[in-house]
Amino acid sequence: MAIVILCPWCQTRLTLSDDRAGETFECPQCDKPIRVPWPQSPQSGSLSNASSVKHAPPWPYPAATPPPFVPSAADDVRYRKPGKVTAIGGMLIGGGAWAILNALICVVFSMGVCCLWPGLYFGIVWGILAIIRGSNLLGPQWPYYEPGLMVIMQIIQVVNLDLVNVVMGIIGLVFLNDDEVKSRFVQ
Secondary structure, eight states, X not given: OEEEEEOTTTOOEEEEEGGGTTOEEEOTTTOOEEEOOOOOOGGGTOOOSGGGTTTSOSSSSOTTSOOOOOOOTTSOGGGSOOHHHHHHHHHHHHHHXXXXXXXXXXXXXXXXXXXXXXXXXXXXXXXXXXXXXXXXXXSTTGGGOOOHHHHHHHHGGGGGTOHHHHHHHHHHHHHHTSHHHHTTSOO
């Protein structure tokens, strides 16, 4: 029996043998990862012939939204999260918390005079965004959240004399330029 699926990225129709069920492979058209679903038996109420599948998407997401990709232990090594991605996520969370704390300390000890400095607001907004992006990198959807801009903004914290974030940003940029890390993010 054949399994007919649509690539969620480019909508290419693919016909595969049922022994490929559960595998993850790259679409021959767009080279994006696709997980082959398990075929459903006719007793479960689904039709298994290819003509019934031609207009049905492989999952309930709209075509413009990529499906969630959660790698399993059986997946190819290319889809496993490198340790450097986890380190970047941790540095973004820690740096974001530090930037917010640093801004609050600055306001308290300057008795509000520091509120005139625009870098203070940049630090607070960046801190919130960094915590969100760092949390995304630690979750299962990490290939969709490339942190390049956040790491560059972490280095720009030099305007607030925040050397902790500057150092973490430089380390994060070095980690991002690693070929193993660069190749794992979905573009």
